[in-house]
Amino acid sequence: MKKTPRIKIPNEVRQYVFQRDRNQCQSCGKVAQETQLSIDHIIPLASGGSNDISNLHTLCLTCNQRKSDKPDSRFQRYFDR
Numbered sequence: 472m473k474k475t476p477r478i479k480i481p482n483e484v485r486q487y488v489f490q491r492d493r494n495q496c497q498s499c500g501k502v503a504q505e506t507q508l509s510i511d512h513i514i515p516l517a518s519g520g521s522n523d524i525s526n527l528h529t530l531c532l533t534c535n536q537r538k539s540d541k542p543d544s545r546f547q548r549y550f551d552r
């Protein structure tokens with residue numbers, strides 16, 4: 472198993488998560504045709520969550536932003552790259 476960066480989610484993992492979730496937001500149920508989907512950490516990295524597939528799910532941008540309306544500066548820095 473090759474070493475993966477702890478934070479950046481590889482493209483193939485994103486594709487896998489989207490497919491597993493049937494390209495549907497796991498919160499409101501919107502599909503890719505209706506909204507923009509993104510990958511979300513179920514347990515935020517800032518709270519000790521991992522980048523494992525089991526900790527990732529599909530959220531639309533609206534739900535994702537609603538969830539993280541209190542941005543954590545450490546969390547944001549992780550996503551700069």
Ligand SMILES: [Zn+2]
Pocket residue numbers: 496497498499500501530531532533534535
């Ligand atoms: Zn949603």
